[in-house]
Amino acid sequence: MKKKILCTALAVATSSIGVTVAPLATAQQLALEEIVVSARKRKEDMQDVGLSVSAMSGTEISRTFARDIKDLAFISPNLIIDDTSQGPGGNAAMYIRGIGVADVEKNFEPAVGVTIDGLFIGANSGALLRSIDLASVEVLRGPQGTLFGRNTIGGTINIERTRPTGEFGGKVRAGYGDYDNYWLDAIVNFGITDDLAVKLSAAKNDQQEGYFENVNTGDDEGMIDYESYGINLLWNATDTLEFEYTYQNEETVQDTPPLVNMAQPDTLFCGSFGFCAQSVSTPSSGDRYKVTTLKFEPTTASLSPPPTEIVTSPIADLIPNNDDATFDAETHILEARWEINDSLTMNYIYGTFETEETVVTNFAAEPVMLFGTDRPAEYEQESHELRFTYDDGGAFKLVAGAYFWESEYDIRLRSWITFSIPDTVVDIPQTTHQETDSTALFFEADYAFNDNWTLTLGGRYTEDEKLSEQRGNLSTEGDDPSEKWDEFTPKVGVRYRIDDDAMIYATYARGYRSGGFNGRVDELLSATVPYDPETVDNYELGFKTEWSDGRIRFNGALFYMDYQDKQEEIGLPSEGATGQRISVFNAADATMQGLELELQAIVTENLSMRANMGYLDSEYDEFTFNDGFGIVDNSGLEFRRAPDFTGSVDATYEWDIGNGNAWVRGSYRFLGEHFIEQTNRPELENDAQHIVDLSVNYTTNGLTFSVFGRNLTEEDGWAHGLNVSGLWAYASPRAPRTWGAEVVYNFGDN
Numbered sequence: 001m002k003k004k005i006l007c008t009a010l011a012v013a014t015s016s017i018g019v020t021v022a023p024l025a026t027a028q029q030l031a032l033e034e035i036v037v038s039a040r041k042r043k044e045d046m047q048d049v050g051l052s053v054s055a056m057s058g059t060e061i062s063r064t065f066a067r068d069i070k071d072l073a074f075i076s077p078n079l080i081i082d083d084t085s086q087g088p089g090g091n092a093a094m095y096i097r098g099i100g101v102a103d104v105e106k107n108f109e110p111a112v113g114v115t116i117d118g119l120f121i122g123a124n125s126g127a128l129l130r131s132i133d134l135a136s137v138e139v140l141r142g143p144q145g146t147l148f149g150r151n152t153i154g155g156t157i158n159i160e161r162t163r164p165t166g167e168f169g170g171k172v173r174a175g176y177g178d179y180d181n182y183w184l185d186a187i188v189n190f191g192i193t194d195d196l197a198v199k200l201s202a203a204k205n206d207q208q209e210g211y212f213e214n215v216n217t218g219d220d221e222g223m224i225d226y227e228s229y230g231i232n233l234l235w236n237a238t239d240t241l242e243f244e245y246t247y248q249n250e251e252t253v254q255d256t257p258p259l260v261n262m263a264q265p266d267t268l269f270c271g272s273f274g275f276c277a278q279s280v281s282t283p284s285s286g287d288r289y290k291v292t293t294l295k296f297e298p299t300t301a302s303l304s305p306p307p308t309e310i311v312t313s314p315i316a317d318l319i320p321n322n323d324d325a326t327f328d329a330e331t332h333i334l335e336a337r338w339e340i341n342d343s344l345t346m347n348y349i350y351g352t353f354e355t356e357e358t359v360v361t362n363f364a365a366e367p368v369m370l371f372g373t374d375r376p377a378e379y380e381q382e383s384h385e386l387r388f389t390y391d392d393g394g395a396f397k398l399v400a401g402a403y404f405w406e407s408e409y410d411i412r413l414r415s416w417i418t419f420s421i422p423d424t425v426v427d428i429p430q431t432t433h434q435e436t437d438s439t440a441l442f443f444e445a446d447y448a449f450n451d452n453w454t455l456t457l458g459g460r461y462t463e464d465e466k467l468s469e470q471r472g473n474l475s476t477e478g479d480d481p482s483e484k485w486d487e488f489t490p491k492v493g494v495r496y497r498i499d500d501d502a503m504i505y506a507t508y509a510r511g512y513r514s515g516g517f518n519g520r521v522d523e524l525l526s527a528t529v530p531y532d533p534e535t536v537d538n539y540e541l542g543f544k545t546e547w548s549d550g551r552i553r554f555n556g557a558l559f560y561m562d563y564q565d566k567q568e569e570i571g572l573p574s575e576g577a578t579g580q581r582i583s584v585f586n587a588a589d590a591t592m593q594g595l596e597l598e599l600q601a602i603v604t605e606n607l608s609m610r611a612n613m614g615y616l617d618s619e620y621d622e623f624t625f626n627d628g629f630g631i632v633d634n635s636g637l638e639f640r641r642a643p644d645f646t647g648s649v650d651a652t653y654e655w656d657i658g659n660g661n662a663w664v665r666g667s668y669r670f671l672g673e674h675f676i677e678q679t680n681r682p683e684l685e686n687d688a689q690h691i692v693d694l695s696v697n698y699t700t701n702g703l704t705f706s707v708f709g710r711n712l713t714e715e716d717g718w719a720h721g722l723n724v725s726g727l728w729a730y731a732s733p734r735a736p737r738t739w740g741a742e743v744v745y746n747f748g749d750n
Contacts, residue, residue: 035057038158038160054141054598064667064693087125089252089329094110094114094157095112096139098618099154103569104375112155113152114159116160116161118333120149131203133201134159137158141559142538143155143489144156144509162187162199163244168748169189172186173742175742178739179207179210201230202228204225211736214290221291230248232244242337245334247332251328261730263728268419269419273370283365284366289716294369300313331351334349352382353381369418371415371727402440403442404439405437407435411432413429413430419727428472432519439463441461445458451497458491460489463485464533466514513567515531522581531586533565539561552600566587567585569584571726588620590619590639592642593617597613599612606655639675643674644672645670661699663697664694665694669690676720681723691711693709693711702745702746704745706741706744710735716734717734718734
C-alpha cells in the first residue's frame with residue numbers, strides 16, 4: 001500500500017514539472033550513482049539521511065559550466081542565490097525556503113550558512129565560491145542549528161573540494177566567451193613521498209567587457225578580473241592519523257558593480273529632483289543593461305588624516321573618481337583526522353578567512369552624485385572545531401564536539417551627499433569596528449531500535465558576545481556597547497526504513513541567528529541598542545525512495561516553520577546627516593510551509609535527468625515596528641525572494657561517437673514572481689522567470705571540447721534592489737544571455 005502511495009506521488013510530481021519517465025524495460029544493469037553526503041558531519045548515503053538535502057557530484061558540477069555557486073542554485077527547490085552588486089568580490093544573497101539576508105554590511109549575520117571544506121564562512125562577501133575542483137555541493141534545507149550552529153536558520157550550503165591524490169595528474173581548462181571573457185584554470189596532483197601528497201591550483205577569469213553600457217561615457221561597465229592560487233597538502237603521519245592543510249589566495253579587480261535608478265514619483269530624488277525611472281519596470285536609462293552613472297568624490301576625500309567629523313566643500317569642487325573596486329581574500333584550513341580505534345574518530349578543524357575590499361559607489365545611479373560612498377573594509381574570522389564520531393557498527397552512533405569562533409570587522413565609511421544643502425557636498429565619516437566571540441557544545445546521536453526504526457536526538461548550546469565601536473560623525477567612545485546571548489537548539493527525529501529502497505522520516509529542529517548591533521548608523525540610538533537573536537522551529541515529514549533497481553530516485557518533504565523575533569533591516573528617514581538610516585528590529589513573527597519534490601532518473605541507456613519542484617507559502621503573522629512617528633504595521637506584506645513555486649529540469653543525452661563520447665545537456669529553471677525588497681515596492685518585483693541553459697560537448701583521449709550558452713531566454717529579472725528610506729530606489733539585473741567555448745585536458749591519474 002505504501003509503495004502504491006509513493007507511485008501516485010511520483011506520477012503527480014513528474015506531471016507537475018513536465019517530465020515523463022520512459023518505460024524502463026531494458027538495460028536494468030544501469031543504476032544511479034550512490035550519493036554520499038556529509039550533511040551530518042559524517043559520511044552517509046543521502047538516502048539514509050532523515051533531512052532535506054540535495055547534492056551534486058564533481059562530475060555533474062563540471063558539466064554545468066558554473067562560474068560560482070549561484071550558477072548551481074537549480075539543484076535544489078526553494079533556493080535562490082543572487083549577487084547583490086552592492087560590493088566587490090560577489091556579495092551573496094542566499095535564500096532557502098524564503099529565509100536569507102541580502103545586505104553588504106557584515107554586521108548582518110548570514111541566515112544561510114556556507115561551509116567550505118569544513119570551514120564556516122561568516123560573511124556574505126566572498127561566499128559566492130569560485131573553484132575548478134569542486135568534489136561535491138550539498139544544499140541542506142531547513143535550520144541546521146545542531147551540527148552547523150548559529151546563522152544557519154534557513155539551511156546550509158556544504159561544499160567540498162577534491163583532496164590530493166598523491167599520484168601525478170591534473171587538469172587544465174581554458175575558455176573564451178562573449179563580453180571578451182577568457183579563463184584559464186589548472187590543478188596538478190603529485191606525491192613528494194609515499195605519505196605526503198600535494199595539490200596545486202591556479203585560476204584566472206578575466207571578463208574585459210561588462211554587460212552594461214554607460215550611455216553618458218559610451219564605455220561598457222561590469223569588467224571583472226579574478227585570479228586565485230592555492231596549495232593543498234595531505235600528510236599521512238601514521239596509519240591512523242592524517243593532516244590536511246589548504247591555502248587559498250583570491251584577488252579581484254573590477255568595475256564598481258553597475259546599478260540603475262528605479263526611483264518613483266513618491267521618492268525624494270524623483271519627486272523633488274526629477275531623477276525618475278521611466279516606469280515601474282524600466283529604469284531612468286530606458287534599459288536594464290544601460291546605466292547613466294558617473295562617479296565623483298569631493299576634495300575632502302583626500303584629507304590626511306581623514307576627518308573625524310562632518311566636513312563640507314563646494315559642489316563645484318567634485319572631481320571624477322575612476323578607481324576600480326577590489327576584493328582580496330585569504331583562507332587557511334588545517335584539519336587533523338585521527339582514527340583512535342575502530343569505533344572512534346577525532347576531527348579537529350582550524351580555519352581563518354580574511355578579506356579586504358575597496359569600492360566607491362554612486363548609489364543614486366545617475367550622472368550627478370546625490371548619494372555616494374567610499375567603503376574600504378576588512379573582515380577576519382578564526383575558528384576551531386573539535387569533533388568526535390562514534391560508530392561501532394551497532395545500534396548507537398554519535399557525533400559530539402566543541403566549537404570556538406572569533407571575528408572582527410572594520411569599515412571606514414565616507415558618505416557624500418549633495419541633496420541636503422544647496423551647492424554643497426556634505427562629507428560624513430563613520431568608522432565601525434565590531435568583534436564577535438562565540439562558543440558552542442553540540443551532539444547528535446542515532447539509536448536504531450531495530451532494522452526499521454531509528455531515533456535521532458541532538459542539541460547545541462551556543463554563547464555569543466558582541467562589541468560595537470562607532471567613531472566619526474556619531475561616536476560611542478566612552479560607552480561602546482556590548483551584549484551577550486545564549487541559545488539551546490535541539491533536534492529530534494525518527495525514521496522508518498520500509499525496505500531497502502524506501503524510507504520515511506519526521507524531524508523537529510530549531511535554528512538560531514545571532515543578535516547584534518547596527519553597523520551602518522545615522523543616529524546614536526541605532527548604534528547603541530542591540531537587536532536580539534531570531535529563531536526558527538522546523539517540523540518536517542519526508543520520504544526517500546529508489547525504484548527500478550536504482551535507476552530512479554524520488555524524494556520529497558512537507559515542512560512547517562515557525563519564525564520568531566525575525567530581524568528586519570528597515571530603511572527609515574532620519575534627522576541625521578545622511579537623511580536616512582537602516583535599523584534592525586526584531587519586528588516580525590512569521591509562518592512558512594511548503595512541499596519539496598526531487599527526482600533523478602536514468603531514463604534510457606543514453607538519457608539521464610534530474611528535476612525538482614518547490615512550493616512555498618510564507619506569510620507574516622505580525623510585522624510591526626516604531627518608525628519614530630508611530631507604529632507601522634507591515635503584516636500584509638509578502639516575503640522577499642520567496643516565490644510560491646520554484647522548479648528545474650536538467651537532462652543529459654550522451655552517446656559514443658568515433659573514439660570518444662559526446663553529450664548534450666539542457667536545463668530549465670523556473671522562478672515564480674517575487675519581490676526582491678521587503679517593502680514590496682512594485683518597481684522591485686520580478687515577474688515569473690524561465691531560465692534555459694544548453695551545452696554541446698565531446699571528449700576523447702583526455703580532451704573535452706564544449707560550447708555552451710546560459711540564460712538563452714534572456715531573462716533580465718532583478719538580482720537585487722533597494723528602496724532607500726523613501727529617498728530613491730536602485731536595482732541590478734541578473735546576467736544577460738552569454739555563450740562560451742572551452743577545452744579541458746585531463747592528464748595523468750586524474
